[in-house]
Amino acid sequence: MPQEQLSAFVAGTAKEFDVPxxxxxxxxxxxxxxxxxxxxxxxxxLPVDEHTLFHLASVTKTFTATALMRLAAEGRVELDAxxxxxxxxxKLADEAAAERITVLNLLNHTAGLDWNxxxxxxxxxxxxxxxxxMADLPVIAEPGARASYSQAGYNLLGRVIEKVTGLSFENAVTELVLEPAGLPDTVFDLDDVVLRRFATGHNRDENGALKAARPWKGFRxxxxxxxxxxxAVSSVADLLRWARFQLGDGGGVLPAEALHRMREQTVELRSSTLGDGFGICWFLREVDGVRTIGHGGSGNGQFAELLIVPERNFAVVALSNAGPEGYPCNQSVLRWALEHYLGVAERDPEPLPYDEARAREVAGRYEIDAMNLDIATDGDRLTLAVGIKPEIRAASDTEMPPDYAAAAxxxxxxxxxxxxxxxxGLKGQRGFFSRDANGAVTGVDLAGRLFGRTSLPS
Incomplete structure (x- = not known):
């Protein structure tokens, strides 16, 4: 693939999605x-290049999980413990769950913990x-019963790393994986960020104009x-080094079989854009007959995607700095790269015609700890809107990302x-509705998270 063709596509895609x-x-x-x-x-x-730092958001979890795998390989942590x-x-809201949750449950999001x-x-x-x-965090399922993506679960894993190593999480992960993998520009502290060229996130105001996102990482x-x-904060160049590490033999940091175990499915995902299942941290997805592993992240006006195709020794990274368009922008990059470099084509499935009876059956409000998800009938279409709970937004003394408006x-x-x-901004996202034993709709999965139904349409 000529450099010029890739450069032309990237420039055209940034303009198409109006990403700075x-x-x-x-x-x-x-x-x-x-x-x-x-x-x-x-x-x-300043010009963006492969060394520009972006906030990785949830792509950070791949570093956390790999650090846990090194500790496990060294016999310092047991995944089933x-x-x-x-x-x-x-302490959790459910004492029985607190006793039963294992390290592996946290690594593959089957601990039954709410989002964050x-x-x-x-x-x-x-x-x-x-x-x-964490006793304030809802427990939404029995440990091991199902996957539901949990930021809180990975933060708890960070505390496991601290307790086992005696170091701060940041220092431990740097020593365990970042330095051995050769990632000099992957950092956590804003004091380290400002010493390098970094991207500012952007969100749209009520008039649709892009403005700088504050706080920079999206949390205090x-x-x-x-x-x-x-x-974590990193660059395209560092993430490609990270992909090389994941495709390699462990480089003496941890055994190759430990890296390969992270790619093996531990739990199935149903109808999810994220993938067909979880390995250990990685989303596993088959695209046009080819197996991929990957992880994405969405911060405050910044979006990150890392996708690896182990059987083809291939990886693609996309980092962008505008919300909500950054997500579909990055997805467009991944699809184009798979098709033009590997001949692997991904197509979204076609939805069925609007069915009013089915639409009314699922309409209502669904919630997690931080967000409301509203599904409504609107003329001859069904719509979904998701956003931060108003009371949380009102109580915050910092800016928060805008909500996702109702979309078909x-x-x-x-x-x-x-x-x-x-x-x-969520175009292409897939999910499913869950039901109780009587067939009543009780929840909806979006982006791997279970939102529980809390009310019917008024």
């Missing part, structure tokens, strides 16, 4: 190629303080409690409970 800055990297058969377009910030523009072996002070705790401004912002508040500055699940969705062929979103 987009950085892309491709790894194929050991060769790296980069293309970037745009600027780090609309207010203080109860988390309380390492964090005995852990919202920073309340109390405490010192440490992981210890975060864990001390100085709060370390979310670092294991989403606090449609049911997919099959049992009638699977859907796809067909427009807006």
């Amino acid at each position: 800055g987009l950085a892309v990297g491709i790894l194929m058969d050991g060769q790296e190629v980069y293309a970037s377009h745009g600027v780090t910030s609309l207010a203080h523009p 109860p988390v309380r072996r390492y964090v005995p002070e852990l 705790l919202i920073e309340d401004g109390q405490g010192d912002g440490s992981l210890a303080a975060f864990v001390a508040r 500055p100085g709060t370390r409690g979310n670092n294991p699940g989403g606090g 969705m449609g049911f997919l062929p099959g049992d009638g409970d699977e859907y796809i979103i067909t427009e807006g």
